[in-house]
Amino acid sequence: MMTTGRQVRRKIVSGAFVVFCALAVVSALIPLGFILFFVLSRGITSLDLAFFTQTPKPVGEAGGGMANAMVGTFILIGMAAAMAVPVGILSGIYVSEYRRSSLASAVRFSADVLNGVPSIVIGIFAYSLAVLPFKRFSAFAGSLALGIMMIPIIIRTTEELLSLVPPTLREGSMALGATRAGTVFRVILPAALPGILTGVLVALARIAGETAPLLFTSFNNRYWSTRLDQPMASLTVQVYTYALSPYDDWHRQAWAGATVLIAAVLVFSVLSRWATRRLERMHQP
């Protein structure tokens, strides 16, 4: 066969395209590498015991830490989970059990839409419901915002993982005379539960990194506070405040806070990857 100029050109175009795609991957990995490198290299040297055990020092004074902010973040995401997990899992069960019903389609659609709503807008919603009527920023309002953001994630995770459970389990349970509810709660849900809980943990890790919806709901607090009707510090809002401050020591602590956030994200991402792989392998025929 003769190679004409046209064929050569087509091959060159194709080769150039492959190179372009590879470069695209590299160009996304470069910022990832840069961000991880900068945050970890500045952050790890900034982490000290005081960061984990002390509350913020008065403005301009060096030292202190974010202990209250870390506890605050735990309380906020814990309450958010308490609100969102039951709703999310039960909705996910409905969507997966009655996947052809029109309500299931509507729920799936609105979950996707809700997932795309900017978190600052969710913050305004929580502000209108839980801050405006009481004229006071409160931890409850913050966790309400975070809880609303968790619901769609949990619905979709639950649905996806329930669909991984082999149909033979369901058929076996039904054949033994169990009801649909009994089958779901005693057979299918337990089989998928480890995966769903990992999904919830991942959602929690993501939610823990949220700043925008907390700015005007749980606000910030420089002191220890575990009261739910009072403003509460959170790691992200504290990092934001410190990053924009003019003090070098506050910048140092902001990097330390960012490192803690990145570490949480890394740990949970690896954990969830490991869990889904295990689950996939477990249910392979």
Place this chain on the structure above:
Amino acid sequence: MIVKRASRSRSDEGRWFPVGTGLIASCCVLLVAGIALVMVHGSWLSIQKFGLNFWRTSTWDPVSGEFGALPFLWGTLYSSLIAMLLATPVALGIAIFLSELSPFALRRPLVFLTELLAAIPSIVYGMWGIFVLVPFVRKLQGLCPGWLRETPFFKGPPLGIGLLAAALVLAVMVVPFSASVAREILKSVPFSQREAAYALGATRWEAIRMALYYGRTGIIGAIMLGLGRALGETMAVTMVIGNNPQISLSLFAPQYTMAAVIANEFTEAADDLYLHALVEIGLVLFIVTVLINALSRLLIWRVGGGRREKIPLAPARAAQ
């Protein structure tokens, strides 16, 4: 008799289950409607007082009670546009590489790494933005030749903070979302499409172009999903865009976005009109992102066909 009772109790139990879980599931639908209602109520003063002029004027003066949101609208659209111009080719390239070209052993780790990009909290992007990217942009502006800096797109003092820094951060944040959905779309294109193209003597690029064409509506959906993220992104943009309400074509000019003005001024809004004006900005952000997400979902589902529940929620969301 016993058989009959057993079957009745079974159908009773069969009734509370769909009704109970269905009621809880409809919370999610009600939530979307509830957010819309609450926000319309919360922005009523501003809607009534300014009407459409709110979006046509550009004086933002809380002291005299004059609110025009045009500069914020402009900043949001302009920064998202630049970000999408940068992000779209990269996202498609990644999707194609990961679904069609990558060696099998590299695939999983690369997917993991690109999705990690989506998991990094926005506040961390913001910090990286101010301390690393902004000085870089400042240097970049210094390197610009003089004639280029005369054009309206590149003029202005070398501040570093500004629209370009914001668009760059946005582009990095948006890429993993569009890429992961586009990858799912390419996966759902039947393999026979590509085989047919190869059988006709197509090169790799020509075969992939066929697959892209086959999944075009879904690809557009993937890009729109990214756009929805870019429009609503708050923290990282707030930290690097400069927060100056001006309408300028210059990439180096500090500007302002809708999400950023809400983040910065919401706690300061002392009087009702000010608060309502900010909520109205949020309301429009809500409506726009809901429309974009709804449309992109429909486009993506159309390609997914019967397996709509299989297309995932993208790599969850980046924390803002």
